[in-house]
Amino acid sequence: MTKPKVLISDKMDPNAARIFEERGCDVDVITGETPEQLKARIGEYDGLAIRSSTTVTAEILEAATNLKVIGRAGIGVDNVDIPAASGKGVVVMNTPFGNSITTAEHAIALIMAVARQIPAANARTQAGEWPKSDFMGVEVTGKTLGLIGAGNIGSIVASRALGLKMKVVAFDPFLTEDRAVEMGVEKADLDTLLSRADFITLHTPLTDETRNILSAENLAKTKKGVRIVNCARGGLIDEAALKEGLDSGHIAGAALDVFAKEPAKESPLFGTPNFICTPHLGASTTEAQVNVALQVAEQMADYLVNGGVTNALNMPSLSAEEAPKLKPYMALAEKLGSLVSQLAHGNLTEITIERSGAAAELNGKPIEGAVLAGFMRRYSDTVNMVNAPYLAKERGLQVRSVRFEGEGVYHTLLRVTVATSAGPRSVAGTLFGENAPRLVEIFGIGIEADLDGHMLYVVNQDAPGFIGRMGGLLGQHDINIGTFHLGRREAGGEAIVLLSVDQPIPAEVIDQAGKLEGVKLVKALSF
DSSP states (O other): OOOOEEEEOSOOOTHHHHHHHHTTOEEEEOOSOOHHHHHHHGGGOSEEEEOSSOOBOHHHHHHOTTOOEEEESSSOOTTBOHHHHHHTTOEEEEOTTTTHHHHHHHHHHHHHHHHHTHHHHHHHHHTTOOOGGGOOOOOOTTOEEEEEOOSHHHHHHHHHHHHTTOEEEEEOTTOOHHHHHHHTOEEOOHHHHHHHOSEEEEOOOOOTTTTTTBOHHHHHTSOTTEEEEEOSOTTSBOHHHHHHHHHHTSEEEEEESOOSSSSOSOOTTTTOTTEEEOSSOTTOSHHHHHHHHHHHHHHHHHHHHHOOOOSBSSOOOOOTTTHHHHHHHHHHHHHHHHHHHHHOOSOOOEEEEEEEEGGGGSOHHHHHHHHHHHHHTTTOSSOOTTTHHHHHHHTTOEEEEEEEOSOOSSSEEEEEEEEETTEEEEEEEEEETTTEEEEEEETTEEEEEOOOSEEEEEEEEOOTTHHHHHHHHHHHTTOOEEEEEEEESSTTSEEEEEEEESSOOOHHHHHHHHTSTTEEEEEEEEO
8 A cells, every 4th residue: 555645844843743653644745835836835735833833725725736735833824824725635744732832931031021021121231231120020929910811821820820829810702611710710801800910911812802812901900010921823812002001100010922013023012111022932942843743753653544523613523424424414513603702792611512403413513613613713713523522521511411312393403501600591403404503592582593794683673664674784884685584482572583694794883773762782794
């Protein structure tokens, strides 16, 4: 049998090549090629192992006639066209946890550096000065660290901070009381964290939910003299507002390893007193580079030789026999998970996945993974059907799977329920024609709808004229309605509208819709 052939196109620990060879692959290490050279070469390879230097475009993928898997040694996959890879049937893997300790330690290092103004003191001392009286620092012992994001990296930072005798207050939508106790931290909402923290460090991905989580408004809620560290993602902090806070003295210091635009060759923050920065060094240790290289080699070789799938961003763990039957159910499951996550707010700590009728006879794990992937996508840019269960467990999310063999109104049904402070909230869906996912219920109200693209969810008082008012508002803003679905509990009671539109709905239109007569709630959805 011909051995799978792998190309390592970026500089990587030499042991990665050894692992490929030991596990039955032929490997070439050819780095520094231009996109044109890679495009000309890629057709002969089954696997491509990269870091951040190689950009895998749609054009390169089009030429990759034999390619089966791309492995990114690291977490970020911005340099891979994942939709194009999926269209070509190429699995994209990363190593999301190989840099965790290194990144956490860099955050701790920056906390200490900003507390004692080490870079500025070093520069002036080496310039021949002895400015001892100009650098009055603060101790971290006894101070409160505000942890935004309590996942893998955040939990490591918490443990190191506790070792430094700091108090840790954590904000994470998926952090449960039990997990907080296990970590030794206090769980809090974001406003409480902002008001109490002496130091704030961020450990969350950049998503629509977290973009500018430290906005000008939220920075104003922090206590005077706060010090802020970001080793996670650029874009989590409003950098202009951060500079204003530093200039005014409200923020005593800040340290960034990441910027909204990288490489950050220029920034208004550069030269600001009490500001420290490093060039995205979170993963830059010898140990981390070895770890991610070995992990990506192991994952890719396992897939190419044995068919095992680990940390894939565009493929669930499925056997060849199960895949055709499960595919439409997984599409439905992911949409239901996404819907309930977008609609149910608060600290969501428990989720129940029910399968009845034909769905009860299927392998529940891929369906569960699909629900969790959709559910957690608002909070993570790397979640997928493979790693979603791990991420849910890491955050203390309680997951229950229930199967009912008998049929109800529908021959097959999936129901997803989350526990909220206001009580359980559930959504349900079925398959039409065996393969068309369809929503059939939202929070106890029957409604049949496709979940796709940009949508608007409205809760209103059932009364004549509402449909005309809503359609008129969207028409005024040149927003075309694709589908319009209605449901209600009873005549004249609470009703819901779920409509699809051809483009994202601007925030000001959402605000105007919320002011229409009879409207109780308006929410933009995206699938």
